Amino acid sequence: MGIELSPAHFIYTGPLLTATPALAGLTMGPRGTLAAAAVVLGVSVTTATYNQAWGSQQVYTNFLAIFIVSVASVAMSGAMHRRRRSELDQVRRVAVAAQDVILRPVPTRLGPVRAASLCLAAEAEAQVGGDLYEAVQTRYGVRLIVGDVRGKGLNAVRAVGVVLGAFRDAVHYENDLVEVMNHCESALQREVAVPGVFDEEALVEGFTTVLIAHVPTDDPVVQLVNRGHPPPLLLHQGRVQDLLPTCPLPPFGLEEFITGAPVKPESYPFVPGDRLLLYTDGVIEARNRDNDFFDLPRAMEAIHAGTSPPVFLGQLHLQLHRHTESRLADDVAMILIERLNQDADHAPDSRKAVP
Template identity: 70%
Template sequence: MLAHWAPFVLAASVLAIELSPAHVMVTGPVLTATPALAALTMGPKGTLAASAAALAINTITATYNQEWGTEQVYGNFLGLCLVSLASIALSNAVRARRQSKLDQVRRVAVAAQDVILRPVPAQLGPVRAASLSLAAEAEAQIGGDLYEAVQTPYGVRLIVGDVRGKGLKAVRAVAVALGAFREAAHHEDELAVVMDRCADALNRECAVPDAFDQETLLEGFTTALIAQVPTEQPVVHLVNRGHPPPLLLHQGRARTLMPACPLPPLGLEDLTLGPPAKPESYPFLPGDRLLLYTDGVIEARNRDNDFFDLPRALERIRANTTPPDFLEQLHQELIRHTRDRLTDDVAMILIDRLTVGNRPDKRGTAH
């Protein structure tokens, strides 16, 4: 930040010297360095401002010291004008190059997001679905949150989770957890075993030298929630490992599906006592909606430090809203609450249980 003011500090120093009794003629060439220095530390507008300030100071000092008509003054003006034009052109070129690199990074981030956090299909077996991911880090496309929804022989299976840690190391953990889920969800009949496969994959990755940064290793856990919606049964099965419980919207009222037996997050398996817990089941009737989300939603605060009231926000949205529109309206509610200043990543999956008449048959057509 101080470097941005260096050109103006230099120009002010020259002005002070030239207006003092000890003024010297050599400060003119020093003033010529002002726009060049601005081109290195500021953008085009800052360079233009520094150039204008240098020209103004040169005019003031030449008038004050009665130096008009000397070759030194005109030489300083010519040099200052040439350096100013070159500095402005250089600043524009640097800005264009940086913008090009930023656009390339964004394209890579979007491509990575499509691979790691791809949007869920609009319909999966007995449910309609939509997803939303928001990264709190500036210019980021992917954060430490994860989600996925897949159609399997056992019904629709979904996961939402939150990797502790930030940056590219957290993204690596997201990729590991999602890779394990996408594989195990199709081959493991027990929902708890699918969760265990995700935990095993993360533990193996943590054992790789330099796989994660110190912050991620110290926190060392990932909260996760896996849900299963059977094709023929109006229920949802849940395995929750330290993650915020989902919300079930039934007849316009939101209900929190709290686990009866809380389990520790992935990576903290040593804290588990007794036999492995079985999935917990809850009614999930045609017309119901289920929201899976990360703690960035419920921990979002407004300027009065109040948390976002997610259940009430769900109840305010009209029942006939499609899943994508539902999440978009929820997104707008979150923006209004936080004034568009998220402090944590956000991920959400919304699923609607379809009626029997809208459920697709084995060929993928509704009947």
Template identity: 75%
Template sequence: MCVPFAIALAVLAIELSPAHFIYTGPFLAAVPALAAVTMGPKGTTSAAALAVAISVTTATYNQAWASLQVYTNFLALALVSVAAFITSRAVRTRRRSELDQVRRIAVAAQDVILRPVPERLGPVRAASLCLAAGTGAQVGGDLYEAVRTRYGVRMIVGDVRGKGLNAMRAVAVALGAFRDAAHYEDELLEVMDHCAAALLREADVPGAFDQEALMEGFTTALMAQVPDTPVVQLINRGHPPPLLLHQGRVQALMPAEPLPPLGLEDLITDPPEKPESYPFVPGGRLLLYTDGVIEARNRDNDFFPLPEAMESIGADTTPPEFLEQLHQALIRHTEGHLADDVAMILVDRLA
């Protein structure tokens, strides 16, 4: 991107030196042409303006206004600048169209994998929300699911490190393992281990992930189980803690024994024997979310105050209405510019 400006400065240095007899007109005409290839319309306009300024400066410095060559150079520079501006706009439009198409395909693939949760799951009412960041063509690695089983309602929310194809593959593997194991494994810990093992097996498949992503990748995950008794059981593998809203106050259900994300099982020295249990009585609301929610920033670089936003929403709202109000609060906070994908599941405990 700096090449056009470097050429312009080189021409200026030549014209202001004893070597000004060198014909530099074609070099200045190339400045807006090169800018059209590497920059947008604004960059092309800036490069053309710089080339014109240099041409005027050198013609005045060398007292060359009486030469017909100067006017010929100006005409050539003007024609090339106009053509470069039109080309840069066409290139920008085509690139934006291609990016939007790739983005739509990626979001469609994400929608197939991340299906909305049912509105009623046994002892809870539920709702889910997934928002794409809206920048770039690569979707993130957020995942969620909620299913009703004979053991109670089992849920997972997770975040695969990275974006793009590798992240989506890991999301599909983790969700496939959860959807299968959630119905057959007696213990929630076994369901989490099943997901971890599935990710490790997929990592061993040649060509499944690129080597760099394999060396750096891991998945944070939170699993929750809501049985018929008024409790919620949690297993947290490096994920943001869920938030419990009850009687207008929000409580973060922090893990007593923090565990590393999936993929970092070697760091576990004392595996837990059972999930951690917390009271979850009728009238309570439990929010599971990804870090894209709490790490969303405004123009002052302040994080989104999720607990305060939850407490400000009326208790008479349904789960879909509650998530929609959180969505609007998040959009207002970031002014519509999400830096990361967002996924949330909200469940209401029924009597």
């Protein structure tokens, strides 16, 4: 446009303007291409008026070329946009289906507890997150796992599959909860050591936080082994307590930082009516427009005590949805268990950790 409005306006720039919508159609959607065509048309009208070129065959030929190229570019851009969207949707459906196979629904009743689970995807393109969870009833009691693999995509899916596979196998024959955790860690280490399974970035920066919980059938306690994961929240008589580990342990992949006494499970009272929430950091790190974190304990305390575990998680989801306005920055996974009343006569009163 600068040339057309300068003394060098005798240089004809029409072909350059005509090509603009076509170039925009390669990288922009239909709206962007249409906007580029509108700009080109506005420039052409301005320069034709400034140079008093109306009535010449060159001007009308230029406008006809702009019209034809613009219509073709918008149509082409729309077709390309629909095809890319269709391909992305297909990839996302396959990814979500694969994740659904790995993350099986949690049964609503497991021995002495009622349970429910919730998994929300952040929907960042077609990426699949690294959240994992499972709840299994065994001869030792109910055992649960929740974890978070750093990163997304195939590396995260592989790590999730390895850890869950090891957990589902070990919980049925390992009485010691620490041994179950060690079994999961060893399985992941063996998989990482296989050449070509994980890319270099995953080997250098990858780690996995894991929390394993055990609810005995005849003892009103919950035992925990925590490897760098956010602590579970215990809802007792309307108040929330976070079950912080006495001796924090590093995540998988940072084993060299484990020092001191042998690792032992930590026990806490878990009496009938109590509810225990296991979750991933996508819940507590969710922010609103003012950059405020989601207050998970307060949200739990605001829910009516008589709601069932699925309804309880549904209301948590609703509060999280309102807080973030459906703009999750990370995937979210939660498991809620409620201790039933079958052994209420043996419930302790203390809320401190059991030695």
